[in-house]
Amino acid sequence: MAVSPYFAVIMAGGSGTRLWPASRANFPKQFLDIPGPVPMLRATVDRLPPEIPLTQVLAVTGETLAEQTRRLLPDLPRENILAEPVAKNTAPCVGWAAVECLRRNPEAIIAVLPSDQHIANTTVFRGAVRAAMERARGGAILTLGIRPTRPETGYGYIERAEETARMDGGFAVHRVVRFVEKPDRSTAQLYLDRGVFEWNSGMFFFRGDVIRGEIHGQLPGLDAALARIAAAGAPDSDGYAAALREAFGLAESVSIDVGVMENARRIEVIPCDMGWNDVGSWQSLRDVTPADDAGNHVLGETVVIDSRNCVVVGRNTAAAVVGMEDIVVAATPDAVLVCKTSDSQRVREVVDALRKKHSRAI
């Protein structure tokens, strides 16, 4: 049997608090079984196309989350869980994983996937991944673009140009004109109207040697770091941990999007419609869970009386809501958040306030 060149790198280092109080510093979003039934990180691995062998699925996370990650992914070889000595955004994470894929197979074709997204249509997802990896074989860097359905200000966008190829399954490949950061409302509306902008899914596909080349050209600090890691021998060898720590000291702290993709030599996007959602706020539960007759989205033990369009989540606690409209109630045994649905993002203010109080509920 031929050795598969396909690798997946799952970025599982997030420590976001956007779904606080369900998500925590030591229990970030990827571990949440929202919308369920399994944690998003587990679902991310489970939805991979079978062409990527589990032995070639790597997860990169922080040291404090490594054991939790291993427990959730017991079917991955233990050495496939890469624990970053320090968080330096996604470029070092991706670079390090690429080095380890290349160590195993110099012809590695790598899918880089966030670990905390919900994708409703696995079939379309797998088709898109196959198309992107096939296309990446020729040296392009691919990303998946999500067809925008509203003038969302919480996502980055990708502007696409002419179609450059048509892949199996009918997936069109387009040249990328540019990546743009989260826009303001009127710009987002413009993007939506223009029809040539996609949401940036944060999923990337490339050959290992291609990303190494881009990093060499764009991020000299990270490039030096990766050279040091590559020279250190296999992860279980003497001196690897020290080399890794030293290397992360050298690396620029920057996202792979900004640090590499925006200026990559040959970057393409495959627009697709696969029921993607980044579950980036409690409000987004409306998109990933069914509503009751009154428009309420509920998870866990809840009692919702005479209320409409609410998001109510009771995690190991009972959340009771009476006579309310358009609010979020998210409860855990040690904390509860109550806000207007449209204020979901303000959870950050709560976490900041709790941090100042040295509360244990963060």
Place this chain on the structure above:
Amino acid sequence: MAVSPYFAVIMAGGSGTRLWPASRANFPKQFLDIPGPVPMLRATVDRLPPEIPLTQVLAVTGETLAEQTRRLLPDLPRENILAEPVAKNTAPCVGWAAVECLRRNPEAIIAVLPSDQHIANTTVFRGAVRAAMERARGGAILTLGIRPTRPETGYGYIERAEETARMDGGFAVHRVVRFVEKPDRSTAQLYLDRGVFEWNSGMFFFRGDVIRGEIHGQLPGLDAALARIAAAGAPDSDGYAAALREAFGLAESVSIDVGVMENARRIEVIPCDMGWNDVGSWQSLRDVTPADDAGNHVLGETVVIDSRNCVVVGRNTAAAVVGMEDIVVAATPDAVLVCKTSDSQRVREVVDALRKKHSRAI
């Protein structure tokens, strides 16, 4: 030293859920330290005038709450905690306690006090209790009336007539015309306007023989029950428990207000203003706790951002509220309630719903 004739009977059998989720079937309101710093039952004992010796303070509760009550009142003799074999409203509770007071002192003058009220002004309270007990010595049944400040529909009222006496401390005693049940809004307004209606505090004062006489005349079932208990010997004697259980079987299930007071021979009221509050809903926290600059009343660990006129309670859990107005958020580790302040009473619907679901959070 003369034996004191003064007894207090604390009615501590409540199993109300009006402050759910803080109050529970097995942790009713009287155990809550709201508004604090001590539980309301404890505060009830602590505010008694010193003329009532602790050895003559009895607390009547249910069997399931007896141990909890003893622990909260360790300074009371253990035998002073009376555990009802079955809950039959307040008339049997008061009758039984009266029998036990009379067993100790045939000239007992008894103050019957709810265990779950907040009284801001202890000095006025003590003065009123002294006045009522002194007046009760002559054979009257006294109650304390609370000057109404709003057309409250959640309380019973007492209509008073002419002044019959003026006691030490300037407390006026009035003849009671009638007790009236919780009125509707327009009737409550009428009562407020008339100026001769007081809120029924649920506190009563009488000689033991007087209440026994009233029960004899008005509640034959309870009268027979009390005779049986009285004949059974002291509570620690053989056969007392059986007699008690049998007696409670005979007793009418009725409140002392309806069963006795409304038709009592000689009943009087002392109007007073002592910062009384029955803490009967989360909304009532507004009356018993200070507000912050935005009109929010908070207890426990809370984060309240950009919100006004909210009641926010975090009991062993952090309650975070952002951008809300006029709502109640009451949270415990296993349940949270969210409703409009004006809907505070609808907590009953929540508890009913949870009961149907066999939830453990009730």
